[in-house]
Amino acid sequence: MTRSPTRSTVPRLSPSALRAVRGVAELGARFRTLAKDLGAEEFAVVLAECSRRQCRFRPAIDSDFPKTSRLSRRIASRTIETGTARIRTSTIPFYWDKAGHFGKISFALAERANPLGIDGTTIAFPLQAEAGRQGLAVFSGPELALEDELILTAHLTSLQLFGELVGLSLAGQAPLISNRELDCLRLTADGKTSEEIAELLGLSPHTATQYLGAAATKLDAVNRTHAVAKALRSGLIS
Amino acid sequence: MHAEKICDLFPSVSAARSLGDVARIMERLSAVVGADRYLLLDMPKLHAIEPTGIVASNWPHVLIEIVGLEALAAIAAAAGAAPLGAPRPDRAHLAAADLARMLPGEIPEMLASFDLAAFVSARVHAGSAAGMLLLSAADPAALDLAALPEAQLLCCHLWSRLNDGRSDGPMADPLSDRERECLLWVSEGKTTDEVAMILQVSANTVNRYILHATQKLSAANRTMAIAIAIRNGII
Numbered sequence: 001m002t003r004s005p006t007r008s009t010v011p012r013l014s015p016s017a018l019r020a021v022r023g024v025a026e027l028g029a030r031f032r033t034l035a036k037d038l039g040a041e042e043f044a045v046v047l048a049e050c051s052r053r054q055c056r057f058r059p060a061i062d063s064d065f066p067k068t069s070r071l072s073r074r075i076a077s078r079t080i081e082t083g084t085a086r087i088r089t090s091t092i093p094f095y096w097d098k099a100g101h102f103g104k105i106s107f108a109l110a111e112r113a114n115p116l117g118i119d120g121t122t123i124a125f126p127l128q129a130e131a132g133r134q135g136l137a138v139f140s141g142p143e144l145a146l147e148d149e150l151i152l153t154a155h156l157t158s159l160q161l162f163g164e165l166v167g168l169s170l171a172g173q174a175p176l177i178s179n180r181e182l183d184c185l186r187l188t189a190d191g192k193t194s195e196e197i198a199e200l201l202g203l204s205p206h207t208a209t210q211y212l213g214a215a216a217t218k219l220d221a222v223n224r225t226h227a228v229a230k231a232l233r234s235g236l237i238s
Numbered sequence: 239m240h241a242e243k244i245c246d247l248f249p250s251v252s253a254a255r256s257l258g259d260v261a262r263i264m265e266r267l268s269a270v271v272g273a274d275r276y277l278l279l280d281m282p283k284l285h286a287i288e289p290t291g292i293v294a295s296n297w298p299h300v301l302i303e304i305v306g307l308e309a310l311a312a313i314a315a316a317a318g319a320a321p322l323g324a325p326r327p328d329r330a331h332l333a334a335a336d337l338a339r340m341l342p343g344e345i346p347e348m349l350a351s352f353d354l355a356a357f358v359s360a361r362v363h364a365g366s367a368a369g370m371l372l373l374s375a376a377d378p379a380a381l382d383l384a385a386l387p388e389a390q391l392l393c394c395h396l397w398s399r400l401n402d403g404r405s406d407g408p409m410a411d412p413l414s415d416r417e418r419e420c421l422l423w424v425s426e427g428k429t430t431d432e433v434a435m436i437l438q439v440s441a442n443t444v445n446r447y448i449l450h451a452t453q454k455l456s457a458a459n460r461t462m463a464i465a466i467a468i469r470n471g472i473i
Contacts, residue, residue, distance in 0.1 A: 050366075052470070052472055086365070087365055087366075088365045088366045089364060089365040089366075089367070089398065089401040089402070090364060090365050090398035090401060090402070091363050091364055091365060091391075091394040091395065091397075091398050092394075092395055092398045092399070107252075108248035108249050108251060108252035109248060109251070109252065109395065126365070127323075128322055128363045128368075129321075130321065132366070132368075134365075134366060148245070148248050149245055152244075152388060152391065152392075155391060156323055156387055156388070156391060157323075158323070159322050159323020159391075160323040160324065160325065161323075162323070163321060163322075163323055163324070188461055188462075189461070189462065189465035190462060190465070191457055191458030191459055191461065191462030191465075192458075193459075221427060222427035223427065224461065225424060225425065225427075225460065225461040225464060226425065226426065226427035228461055228464065228465055229425035229426070229427075229464055229465075229468060232465060232468040232469065233468060
């Protein structure tokens with residue numbers, strides 16, 4: 001378990017951010033339990049960020065939480081081409097073994113592949129969550145013990161935990177944006193002006209502008225275009 | 239009759255290669271959760287009901303034609319749309335009475351005449367492709383949602399196998415480097431003048447780049463152009 005720091009190096013967190021951090025720690029504990037069930041020594045959960053050309057992986061949580069483990073950093077150092085990236089076309093888990101650990105056994109619910117070029121016996125579960133978020137839960141260790149039913153339940157558990165993790169981070173990012181402000185942001189992203197938004201939502205143009213201004217402030221954006229970009233990038237709107 | 243369990247399907251799932259294989263396994267998968275009919279809808283934007291097509295289904299063709307893609311998507315959206323990995327739902331199926339409220343007159347009757355009395359839906363993914371699995375039964379009591387999460391995930395496996403080797407074909411990037419750069423800076427909150435300074439060109443030039451980008455992306459204005467560009471990974 002993690003030791004509490006002897007001096008505080010963390011800036012003071014808002015109550016909602018604190019709740020988010022505690023939530024993440026709890027999720028880490030549940031991932032740790034899952035790692036144990038798989039016979040894994042360590043785990044790393046990463047978020048996939050794919051542009052048109054490349055996919056990169058950003059560490060979300062791993063065995064060394066609140067620090068970042070070597071496994072996470074190794075995965076994060078890999079860049080793969082979006083066009084051929086497995087994560088874009090398949091939700092099937094993939095695994096590879098060191099020194100023929102699994103011998104000739106193959107599994108129905110996972111494919112042998114090592115697209116990330118990671119060392120060691122490992123299984124990776126592709127994950128999806130709200131707002132189009134994608135990720136990977138990677139479990140690694142010399143004593144990894146796999147079989148189909150376990151792969152299925154581990155995948156389901158990882159998906160559930162990932163969904164909670166994404167939910168936490170989305171909530172932590174813009175905790176006070178109201179539904180009306182979101183509606184205005186979405187309509188702005190679809191090219192609507194204040195007048196058009198006002199008509200669509202049954203407001204006055206002045207009110208619509210106010211909602212957009214408030215959203216921009218909360219997102220720490222300089223104008224509505226910047227606010228829309230930030231909202232899209234953080235998954236607040238899709 | 240021996241009722242199949244989810245684990246009985248594993249070997250077939252890994253061997254599935256063709257649409258025919260998928261269809262056969264989907265029938266068995268539906269049976270595990272007590273459904274008679276299944277429909278796998280390709281829906282790139284799950285939040286906005288815009289289905290692009292049907293991946294696999296054992297609905298009678300004439301029924302699909304009469305009901306139509308849009309209504310199918312609406313039914314799928316209302317029938318629970320369980321996210322992948324969500325815990326077992328205890329209920330969350332759509333009944334015929336709910337349908338009557340949601341859809342125009344003849345569709346609920348049509349569905350009833352084909353023995354579709356209860357619906358449950360679940361989100362499925364194949365990588366970044368998103369869709370909905372719509373399961374239906376003649377008798378609501380026949381639906382057994384206990385195995386739905388597993389069935390849902392196996393459906394993802396099948397869809398992924400169909401996708402094998404296909405790239406996901408994101409929107410081609412029609413922008414020039416300068417146009418993309420201008421959009422990127424504006425999306426970071428820079429004004430036209432600031433972008434002009436950054437790129438060492440005139441403000442007029444920046445506006446022209448942005449105008450071209452907006453036109454190329456078929457957007458109403460620069461904000462919408464930026465939204466489209468972000469959604470398609472162009473910036």
